[in-house]
Every structure is written in C-alpha cells, then in structure tokens.
Amino acid sequence: MSLLQTTDLVKQFGGLTAVDGVSLSIERGTVQAIIGPNGAGKTTFINCVSGLLDPTSGSVQFNGDDITGQDPHEIVQQGISKSFQTASIFPRMSVAENVQIAAFGAEHGSFRFNFLKRRESYDAVQETTERMLRSVDLWDDRNIQAQNLPYGDKRRLEIAIALASEPELLFMDEPTAGMSPEETRQTVDLIENLQEELGLTIVLVEHDMEVIFRVSDKIAVLHRGSIIANAAPEEIRGDEQVQEAYLGGAEI
Ligand SMILES: Nc1ncnc2c1ncn2[C@@H]1O[C@H](COP(=O)(O)OP(=O)(O)O)[C@@H](O)[C@H]1O
Ligand SMILES: [Mg+2]
Known part of the structure; x- marks a missing residue:
C-alpha cells in the first residue's frame, strides 16, 4: 500500500484550474520529486494535501485513511508535515x-x-x-x-x-532556493540522511536539477496542473515529452 495516494485531485481558483486531476501514489521511505515550470501547480498540490487549501474535487488518502479536506492541524497529527519558509x-x-x-x-x-x-x-x-x-x-x-x-x-x-x-511524510517546497552552493550541498546530504536515518518519506519540489537527480527515487513532471510523467530519474532524463514541455529542449 502506498503511504500517500491522491486520486483525481482538482483545485480551481475561479476559472483557473491550478491542479487538474492529479493521481499520484507515493511509496513509503522514498523521495518523490515534483518538478515543473513556475505556475504548474506544484505548491497548490502540496497545499491541497497538507490541508491549507480544500481541493475542489478528488481525494487524498494517507496510510489508507481518507484525509481529504481535513484541517492542517489534523493532517499534522496524522503524520504529514511541511517545511515552511x-x-x-x-x-x-x-x-x-x-x-x-x-x-x-x-x-x-x-x-x-x-x-x-x-x-x-x-x-x-x-x-x-x-x-x-x-x-x-x-x-x-x-x-x-x-x-x-x-x-x-x-x-x-x-x-x-x-x-x-x-511526521512520516515531509513536504519540502524549494528547500535550496536562495542557498549558496555549499548550503545546497548540505541540504542534499540532509535529505539523504532524513530518508535513510529517520526512514522519512519526502515530497520534494525543487528547481535545481542537480539536486533533483541526486536525491529522487521518482520524479513527477507537472505541466499546467497535470502530471505528464512520473518515473525514475534515468527515465525522466530521456523523456522527450518532458524535455519539450518543461526544459524547452535543453539537455538535463
Ligand atoms: N490563492 C490563489 N488564488 C488564485 N490563483 C492562485 C492561487 N494560488 C495559486 N494560484 C495560481 O495557480 C497556478 C499554480 O500556482 P502554484 O501552485 O503556485 O504553481 P507552482 O508552485 O508550480 O509555481 C498559478 O497560475 C497561480 O497563479
Ligand atoms: Mg511553488
């Protein structure tokens, strides 16, 4: 059984669909990255799971329990935490x-x-x-x-x-933003330690591709609110659709 499972999760802000039917299954003890351009819906997705926002539709299951629409403090009690700014x-x-x-x-x-x-x-x-x-x-x-x-x-x-x-599951939204290269290296070590020593499951949103490819077990690519790929780093690296949608054809 996955630790966290979202099914057809949708979040609309007025006419804008920021999260558009995300079904994502995250295994215990893994680092799941979520990448995608600015405005893709990464933070909104995290906020829907951690209770800061109520999803418009769809469901969130954690440890087999339906936690959809619970308040943030209830969700923290269940074992989900988020590193705030x-x-x-x-x-x-x-x-x-x-x-x-x-x-x-x-x-x-x-x-x-x-x-x-x-x-x-x-x-x-x-x-x-x-x-x-x-x-x-x-x-x-x-x-x-x-x-x-x-x-x-x-x-x-x-x-x-x-x-x-x-927590059993920790959300990290752009943990290396604004960090020096040395601080970024320390953060990479820290993520690896948290996974190995605390057995933590980590959902990582991050722009630094070196960080992503070093620490992730799986990388989900979010594009305009939808997941267009979710696979191991090697597979994502070679995915043409990902290259075009996210990286504008650049090498990663
Ligand atoms: N509270 C809000 N009200 C209205 N629109 C929002 C709100 N939060 C985010 N959005 C919009 O939803 C989309 C996704 O934003 P966001 O989840 O912050 O993307 P990301 O974290 O991937 O950069 C963007 O178009 C953003 O402008
Ligand atoms: Mg964001």
Whole structure:
C-alpha cells in the first residue's frame, strides 16, 4: 500500500484550474520529486494535501485513511508535515526553543502556557528537540537566537521545526532556493540522511536539477496542473515529452 495516494485531485481558483486531476501514489521511505515550470501547480498540490487549501474535487488518502479536506492541524497529527519558509521561525527565541514549541504543539495539538510544569511531556519535548536538532546538524547552535543564524541554517531550522511533529511524510517546497552552493550541498546530504536515518518519506519540489537527480527515487513532471510523467530519474532524463514541455529542449 502506498503511504500517500491522491486520486483525481482538482483545485480551481475561479476559472483557473491550478491542479487538474492529479493521481499520484507515493511509496513509503522514498523521495518523490515534483518538478515543473513556475505556475504548474506544484505548491497548490502540496497545499491541497497538507490541508491549507480544500481541493475542489478528488481525494487524498494517507496510510489508507481518507484525509481529504481535513484541517492542517489534523493532517499534522496524522503524520504529514511541511517545511515552511522563514515565517515559521520565532526570530528572538533560541534555536532550541523554536523546535520545543513545535514539538509541544504537535504533542498536544495546541499550545498550552503551563507546559513547563508538565514533567512528562517536558521530557518528551526535550528528547524530540535534541533528536531533530541533531538530525539537521544544529544541536551545537541550540542556544543561538534564531535571527542570528546564517540563511542556510535558518532553512535547516525550519526543517527541524517541521520534523518536531515526527511526521512520516515531509513536504519540502524549494528547500535550496536562495542557498549558496555549499548550503545546497548540505541540504542534499540532509535529505539523504532524513530518508535513510529517520526512514522519512519526502515530497520534494525543487528547481535545481542537480539536486533533483541526486536525491529522487521518482520524479513527477507537472505541466499546467497535470502530471505528464512520473518515473525514475534515468527515465525522466530521456523523456522527450518532458524535455519539450518543461526544459524547452535543453539537455538535463
Ligand atoms: N490563492 C490563489 N488564488 C488564485 N490563483 C492562485 C492561487 N494560488 C495559486 N494560484 C495560481 O495557480 C497556478 C499554480 O500556482 P502554484 O501552485 O503556485 O504553481 P507552482 O508552485 O508550480 O509555481 C498559478 O497560475 C497561480 O497563479
Ligand atoms: Mg511553488
């Protein structure tokens, strides 16, 4: 059974069909890339699965359960998380506090002010925080104020925040955007670690083709809201339809 399965997923904005009948099946423990030109519907697709948008029609199944149209916090509880852009970071709090808050929220579904008094959940939160900060290599920086981190480290902190709910599936929407080549290399290593060490299933939207071809098990190509190909990297590389629609005939 696939971990995530969308069936005929459609999202319309007025007259525009941003996601046009996407049926995608994602196997547990794999890295599934979604590529396609700007405006192809990649982010809208992710938002429909993670609950930020209600699909117009179609369904989303996760672990065999129908989660179509559930609220984002319900979907997080089921084990799907999304790495947000810098908006999710509290800049004046420390690196560790940022992850603690997310871990506590995930454990209880909502934030409670007396959480430090609850010894058991405090210990669980500390344990999760350490594990996730280590997995993104930010444990040594745990006491730094988040706003003082370099850009690439901030992006890794966002990933740790997304991991704090201990998801089975993680969406990453353009994780290397704005990164230096060195930061991009670290992100590639991180994606490989998350898959291998945490057994995470990752859905990766990314423009950097080197990154895509290095880490993906399968690459889906989205074109005007529809999937025109979904296959292993070697196969995508040689697909003429993909070359024309997406790469304008350029070599990849
Ligand atoms: N909230 C919205 N309201 C109206 N149109 C939207 C909204 N979000 C996205 N769109 C449109 O849907 C299409 C797909 O956008 P998006 O999913 O962001 O593409 P991608 O992430 O592949 O670049 C685009 O034409 C975009 O302008
Ligand atoms: Mg996008």
